[in-house]
Amino acid sequence: MIRLLPRIRSGRVRWGVVLVLFLFAALIPPLAGLNENLNPDSSARFQIFLGTSALVLALWAVSYNLMLGYTGMVSFAHAAYYGVGAYAVALIFKRYHLPILVGLAAAPFAAAAVGLVTGLVAQRAVRLYFSLLTLAISQVLFSIAFTWYDVTGGDNGISINLPDQLNDYTTLYYFTAAVVGVCLLLMFMLVRSPFGAALLSIRENRQRSAAIGINVRAYELAVYTVAAMFAGVAGGLFVMYQQQAYPETLYWTANAQPVVVSLLGGTTTFLGPAIGAFIYVVLDNSISKQFPYQFDIILGAIVLAVVLAVPGGISDVPSVFLRLRERFRRGEEAEAPPLESAGEAIQMFDVRKALASEAIATEEVHSDQTLLRIEHVSRSFGGLRAVDDVSLEVKQGDRHAIIGPNGAGKSTLFNLLTGQLKPSSGKVIFDGRDITGKPPHVIARTGIGRAFQITMIFPKLTVRQNLQFAMLAHGGYTVRPFGIANRMFSAQAQELAEAVGLGAWADLPAGQLSHGDQRAIEIAISLALGSKLVLLDEPTAGMSAYETDKAMELVRRLATERHLTLLFCEHDMSVVFSTARTVTVMHQGRVLTAGTPEQIRRNPDVQKVYLGELEQEELGA
Amino acid sequence: MTPAELLLFTVGGLAYAAYLFIVAAGLSLVFGALRVINMAHGSLYMVAAFVTVVVANQLGAGLGFWAGLLVAVAITGAIGGIIEVLVLRRVYGREHLIQLLGTYAVSLVVAGGVRIVFGANYRTVASPIPGHISIGGFDYATYSFFMIAAALVIAAGVWAMLYRTNLGRNIRAAVADPDLLNSTGVNVTRLYTTVFVIGAALAGLGGAIVAPSQAIGSSIDTDVLVLAFAISVIGGLGSIIGSAVGALIVGMVISFGILIPRTSPFALAFVFIIMTAVLIVRPRGLFGLPEN
DSSP states (O other): OTTHHHHHHSHHHHHHHHHHHHHHHHHHHHHHHHHHHHOTTSOHHHHHHHHHHHHHHHHHHHHHHHHHHHHOOOOSOHHHHHHHHHHHHHHHHHTSOOOHHHHHHHHHHHHHHHHHHHHHHHTTSOHHHHHHHHHHHHHHHHHHHHHOHHHHOGGGOEEOOOOGGGOSHHHHHHHHHHHHHHHHHHHHHHHHSHHHHHHHHHHHOHHHHHHTTOOHHHHHHHHHHHHHHHHHHHHHHHHHHHOEEOGGGGSGGGGHHHHHHHHHHOSSSSSHHHHHHHHHHHHHHHHHHHOTTTHHHHHHHHHHHHHHHOTTOGGGHHHHHHHHHHHHHHOGGGGSOSSOOOSOTGGGOOHHHHHHOTTBOOOOOOTTSEEEEEEEEEEEETTEEEEEEEEEEEETTOEEEEEOSTTSSHHHHHHHHHTSSOOSEEEEEETTEEOTTOOHHHHHHTTEEEEOSSOOOOTTSBHHHHHHHHHHHHTTGGGOSSSOGGGTTHHHHHHHHHHTTOGGGTTSBGGGSOHHHHHHHHHHHHHBSSOSEEEEESTTTTOOHHHHHHHHHHHHHHHHHTTOEEEEEOSOHHHHHHHOSEEEEEETTEEEEEEOHHHHHHOHHHHHHHHHHHHHHHHHO | OOHHHHHHHHHHHHHHHHHHHHHHHHHHHHHHHHOOOOTTHHHHHHHHHHHHHHHHHHHOTTHHHHHHHHHHHHHHHHHHHHHHHHTGGGTTTSOHHHHHHHHHHHHHHHHHHHHHHHOSSOBOOOOSSOOEEEETTEEEEHHHHHHHHHHHHHHHHHHHHHHHSHHHHHHHHHHHOHHHHHHTTOOHHHHHHHHHHHHHHHHHHHHHHHGGGSOBOTTHHHHHHHHHHHHHHHHOTTOHHHHHHHHHHHHHHHHHHTTSOTTSTTTTTHHHHHHHHHHHHOTTOTTOOOOO
């Protein structure tokens, strides 16, 4: 199934579907006319009106899905920006007597301005609380529209009469279609661009995104504002065909429409919500005509069915269908996808390819120079000093291990270096720059790549995309709202994937790989383009002895021959002593001692610390 | 403002706070234990209000209201159980959006059902505790004081349930770490159902108690839901004390908000401006729990 899906979705079939959709949209007015001739009961004007409303809903829903599907944000304020656009058009046309197209041109700017300001407020919170904050914002905007009689006309709203040129249903339909088409094209370019890649990374894993150099909050605010802008256009078009702006469009429950529509059509594809909009309008019209009271129940049942059975929406139906067919054909066992990795990557680590890979940094190295200097860094949690006055230096080209028993403060120290935590006191200097307390994305951009102890990858993106997006972010390309992200760094990413033995699985979603293979991605991300210092937090956690050897051999040879500087912590002493040139021992948050592996091995204090831990473990067990 | 006027608005605010607390406490309790925002909470409240009105009007004011209240709470509790078993169990641990959409779909079904069964007209029911008390030249409905007393009793009851019973101990443990609780032999699945039924019953209790004090129509579900959200967020989702404090704040703001002339653009917005302000200063609300 996994093998079949990308083929079905990709290439000509996909563009064929798009073409059919656009032809259908273009042919609605003549089809409606034909229908009226054949069937005297139906009204062409009404059907064209419905078509116009479906187009506007499509634009609104696709703009919502920029946040929902591409970035993973749930907003209850999107209807408010739609409403701002609607009022902007109505006010400019009615009160200031300017041409309606001036109003339509101003609508996106008004909505974006309100979106930017309120988005800054909403960003004080994350996830669920972010959603609830947008709910509050939306209700404030609704209240203003509802009660500010002098400007908004209060609960009466503002009615307008369209100028004659646009007062014809067919003309208005094509005008709307043209505007919606341009907006969809702009948004499509956006989601394919490196900027869109950053959004996808954020949806998949916020913490990993920051660790490859993406300023998560800035991108979230940007997409929130852009979505508000397109919602403003949709709201402006709404006023044109509805000839009225009224406060209910801003009420928080109005957000259900774009959400339901996105869900019906599928949030994982660009045009899914647009398809959903047409389905919704048809359903709404046919059901509410026949069962005026049951519409809510039927809609609720459909949404429930989609949520429980087909979380990906209509565009996911092919995969559900395929899964069912597989099951009928070969019984229950067919559940397992035929193409899946089984932890072979590390065995296939290709040191030669890795050494030739362009994607891994190479710079002249002066091994006498300090790359990273930590000066008296401390961090306490409540009364506990997890890291206590730690100072250490990492020379360029060094392979520096930090060891110590559990709770020694190794992971906390790493989090202080990469910005997940801020030091209570002390300084961190990297490559001549003071990076103390800087946010993770800034630190990542200065050239520190990190492999986390817990696997931190982008599970629904392909292996290649995982590496590509890391390279895009490291290189600072993700600010670009143009270009095609999937075509950038594609060769380098493939090369790197092959070097870590994942070449054959480069097109699989990373989350489908086995644990060991995901560790390989984790290591590869930390190696990807531009990391002068590679931080490995227990890189071989959960690996077999053989895998550990292979992985560390790769890391060691890369470090030697491609001039990477390594800082890693590890429990496996054989790994430490075979890889490290310098070892720092931490105990209870402090640096116990530092030296060459040989010095450390013979140090009686170190032996006592480890022996002490063993005794405690035995006593505790 | 004279002291008598001050008292008038204060009692009005307490009456709002009373029924809003009952509803918000249910929402917050469910969120605390199940980590699910129940979008159908307002719909359960609406069902209970309609059931109470219909039963009370059938059996006659007075005793009929109390019978209606019991029936309403039983029905909403039962609907809650069905929702938990059929829908929520399949969405635990999934993204917030899926949970929101799942319960939103339920709210559509329930609200649609209410419209079919009870129609679109507003309904009213006579107060089971009629009469007025006159203080300082203003008349106060005796029922307002009953609502305030009922909220206090329910607050005490919820508190006792959480801190004085085995069930409450398990609920608090589930809030902290459901997996650990499960491994100690507690049936967490059944516990979740119980919590959700209690939450739904609280929504029902709020709807039943509010019925004699206002006209009951088919849009009261979203109106109360958004206020319950505001209260639980101001107080901190998952905290019962927070719900009480939040309900007091929101009740007072609504009551004293009447003093502001309606032409002011912010007359209705105050509750949400406060909600925004609280979240900006304390992103988890006044008494909020950290998100797992």
